[in-house]
Amino acid sequence: MKKLLRLPSLLKLALVFLTALVFQNCTQVEIKQTTDETLNITEYLRENPDYSMFLEILDITNYASFMNTYGTYTMFLPTNEAVKQYLKDVGANSLKDVPLADLQNIAKLHILDARINTTLFTDGKIAIPSMYGQYLITGAANINGVSSITINKTANIVASNLELGNGVVHVIDKVLRVADKTLAQTIEANPNLSLFTEVLKATGWYDKLNQPLTYDASKIGSHLTVLSETNDVFAKAGFNNLADLKARYSKSTDPMNPADSLNLFVQYHVVPQLNYLADLATTPVFVTKAPLEVISSKLIKDVIYLNRDVFNGVLEEGVAILRAPSDVTTSNGVLHYVDGHFSIKKRLPAPVYFDLCDQPEMAANVANYRKSTGASFGLANGAYRDITWVGTGFIDWNNYGGAVNGDLLRIFRFRNSANGNNDIEFKTPVIIKGRYKIWVSFRTGDRASANTKVFFNGVQTSRILNLKEYANDPSVAATGIVDRVYESQGYKRYIYPYVKSDNVLSRLVGIVEVTTTGRHLIKFNTDACSGCSGGDADRLDMVEFRPVDMDQIWPKFKKGIKTGIKDPNGDANGDGLIQRDEATKGDNSNSGY
Secondary structure (H helix, E strand, O other): OHHHHOOOHHHHHHHHHHHHHHHHHOOOOOOOOOOOOOOOHHHHHHOOHHHHHHHHHHHHHOHHHHOOOOOOEEEEEEOHHHHHHHHHHHOOOOHHHOOHHHHHHHHHHOEEOOOOOHHHOOOOEOOOOEOOOOOOEEEEEEEOOEEEEEEOOOEEEEEEEEEEOOEEEEEEOOOOOOOOOOHHHHHHOOHHHHHHHHHHHHHOHHHHOOOOOOEOOOOOEOOEEEEEOOHHHHHHOOOOOHHHHHHHHOOOOOOOOOOOHHHHHHHOOEEEOOOOHHHHHHOOEEEOOOOOOEEEEEEEOOEEEEOOEEEOOEEEOOEEEOOOOOOEEEOOEEEEEEOOOOOOOOOOOOOEEEEOOOOHHHHOOOOOOOOOOOOOEEEOOOOOOOEEEEEOOEEEEEEOOOOEOOEEEEEEOEOOOOOOEEEEEEEEEEEOOEEEEEEEEEEOOOOOOOOEEEEEOOEEOOOOEOOOOOOOOOOOOOOOOOHHHHHHOOEEOOEOOOOHHHOEEEEEEEEEEEOOOEEEEEEEEEOOOOOOOOOOOEEEEEEEEEEOOOOOOOOEEOEEOOOOOOEOOEOOOOOOEEOHHHHOOOOOOOOOO
16 A cells, blocks of 8 residues: 555556546446537427417427427417417317317418518518418507517517527417408408498409419419508598499499409509518509509608609609508408509509519528628529529529629629529519610629620610629729710719729610510520639629610619618618719719719
């Protein structure tokens, strides 16, 4: 023992370590299998008895295991009290008394296949539909001086942004109900829409709005949007009954005839596809069911106006959409209310400013799309409804503060060689028939295509795009070109204020005759790409369709993410457009204005 005590200190330490190791090998050790102990949604519900009844719904429908898997989900979670009220409303004693199909629909309506925090909510529809397929609507309510977020105008969020392992949870005080009535049934159920209902039945449109939802081969639904007029609105316009409306509009003996003026009046109140307030606020022109007739839409502050336009220097006031009662989801569409009577207006050509990143599939990426810190992302060919291309490259959304709305569409790589894209075609927004100049705006790239052809509805325009070109710098006294001269050469600096380092430019590619009002096709094609090997190449910003008799320079555009806040340097409405008088105050110098 004395010899052992006299061992060197290092040797004694090693002996102690070996002894401990022997004992450790004789003891069962629990090894941590995961690095994240955050509960998944189902686990969270099982540990919180306040939500046991919605958990029971998930168990009955077999969604409990689904919500315990890896993913990025959002759940709107009703409390037990909310579920009890639901049972009372449907006359059931327990959840087992509710038909399984109803519980499955409820479960799906409360779940979104994306992580959506309240910071991504707007006063309108959530960008991602529920797993049931219907969109949820957010809003705000003030009860007894306390503000809260509402969902579908019926439920209040009582706890929000509960971050869990596979998603986020928002607790609500009422069970959301699936919209199971058609547009026709929803309209007929409102006593203040009784005259509108009569008109629908007299023209045959009640039956058309009562059809179940269907999908075509491209998975596009038969949704419709209806802009309804209440009895009060009709009365203010001098229409107290169906006879009054027939006397004013019906020019034939058969209102069922699609060519009858009363039938056309109804057609003009029906817009194809699903258009919530958020869509109406961001799209300037909509095709209606009336042949070749469109409705213009404009957001001013927090009010959406229909057909509020200036013609021949005269402002037509249009009618406003009533925000509070609108955005009513139905089984086959969405219903809105307007505050005034309106009918078909013959439309003159109007400008269309087509941001190429205005794609619903891009907007669905709420974590990055049009966020100042958003990361680039893209989808494969075939994943976009309104974009197609030929080639093996890809197309993605690019964050760029120097462009309109703070983004660019990047084509990787735009060339006719291997691993590239030979052409890319877009379906445009609605363009009113008329004669237009087409301007294509882009960010200059040294490896971009210098030989890009543009086709409108399959016909090549008169000019070739050189995406390597840089904008003229108006601040250089010797070489600077003022706007009007630059326009005469087929170019313009479309962003205000002009910043040379942004490297953006707009090029006139031709004049086209749009023969029918509707959506059209614009395609970019390259069959040569000298010096563009390696790296990503082309970044497009927007395409402008301006009537030939319109000012081609003004309005200009504000760069970056729009804030909706009045800008002391222009953009008085926060819509991204800057008028000449707002920006220049008459300055026609060599500043580029």
